[in-house]
Amino acid sequence: MKEFIKNYSLKEVELLFEAIGEKSYRAKQLFNWLYERNVDNFFEMTNFSRDLRYHLDEQYEISPLTLVDRKKSVVDGTEKFLFKTFDGHFIESVFIRNDGTDEGRLTICVSSQAGCPMGCAFCETAKIGFKRNLQTAEILDQINQVRRLTGLKNNNVVFMGMGEPFLNYDNVLKAADIMNYTFGFHISVRKITISTCGMYEGIERFIDEKRPYNLAISLNDTDMVKRAKHMPVEKKYPMEKIIRLLENKFPASRNRVTIEYIMRKDNISEEDAQRLKTMFRYNRIKLNLIPLNKGKHNLEIPTQEEINKFIKRLEIMNIPISIRKSAGSDIDGACGQLSGKHYSSNSN
Numbered sequence: 001m002k003e004f005i006k007n008y009s010l011k012e013v014e015l016l017f018e019a020i021g022e023k024s025y026r027a028k029q030l031f032n033w034l035y036e037r038n039v040d041n042f043f044e045m046t047n048f049s050r051d052l053r054y055h056l057d058e059q060y061e062i063s064p065l066t067l068v069d070r071k072k073s074v075v076d077g078t079e080k081f082l083f084k085t086f087d088g089h090f091i092e093s094v095f096i097r098n099d100g101t102d103e104g105r106l107t108i109c110v111s112s113q114a115g116c117p118m119g120c121a122f123c124e125t126a127k128i129g130f131k132r133n134l135q136t137a138e139i140l141d142q143i144n145q146v147r148r149l150t151g152l153k154n155n156n157v158v159f160m161g162m163g164e165p166f167l168n169y170d171n172v173l174k175a176a177d178i179m180n181y182t183f184g185f186h187i188s189v190r191k192i193t194i195s196t197c198g199m200y201e202g203i204e205r206f207i208d209e210k211r212p213y214n215l216a217i218s219l220n221d222t223d224m225v226k227r228a229k230h231m232p233v234e235k236k237y238p239m240e241k242i243i244r245l246l247e248n249k250f251p252a253s254r255n256r257v258t259i260e261y262i263m264r265k266d267n268i269s270e271e272d273a274q275r276l277k278t279m280f281r282y283n284r285i286k287l288n289l290i291p292l293n294k295g296k297h298n299l300e301i302p303t304q305e306e307i308n309k310f311i312k313r314l315e316i317m318n319i320p321i322s323i324r325k326s327a328g329s330d331i332d333g334a335c336g337q338l339s340g341k342h343y344s345s346n347s348n
Ligand code: SF4
Pocket: 116, 117, 118, 119, 120, 123, 124, 125, 126, 161, 162, 163, 164, 197, 336
């Protein structure tokens, strides 16, 4: 089987080119074709010699993913894409028009694993179980394909699709670096967010390596017995320990860490607000509230009135909050709804 060229960093392509007697600057040209011009065929790389194009085509593959299905929300224009990997797994990516138009912020939510082993109770991906980590090329190709299919260039990326990114640390961070390269997708570091359910070791490594990307951590409960029930990761890596880690190590110069909080009927009480207040004594975090989406879980969705009451309480307590609009919930493309199923068989 041929190798996927998008698994290689710029440095690695430079070495590959040097090894076959090509000038190393050709690596930047290759990156420009792959990411900026988004071609899916080596023969379109017209500033390369015929020999080089043939060599690349013999040795490497450009696209590891095949589009299987595509669905668009009639409510907010969010689009969900189902891709098949070369070995038959299904993964999903979501394209979000943040203000409902083709201008402004355009986000692609990428998957980092086929399936996921973390078992969060509110998440459809968890039900598939874990298949495997995605390669760097498979992460990047989601952006290539979505850009090609929509004809639009996203300026924001969130690792909030299928999978736990820090269980696939090396491939995820390599993909993020290529997204950020001037010769890659050239997306600002402040527009790339890596979201974890709370993998202590991954967070520590991310901080120690001074990775410049935004960090988001899912909390979802203030009562840690409940959290352990909904998010088994709590048993191994208690949230309290993660907050201590952030207090001790997270640099003050960085963007605040986002704490994601999916609002259910039973986690937005007065006591929850009080416990959040205690947690927010550490002031390098901000709270992102997300209304629970429909799914095959048995969790209760709060009413708008209950949500408003909770938000009011948090505002009075001066907790920095943002509220995430639920994009794509009518196409099962919103938070926690990615199941990697064919849409035709997903309607039952
Ligand atoms: S919420 Fe994220 S970490 Fe939890 S099971 Fe779903 S994909 Fe995995």
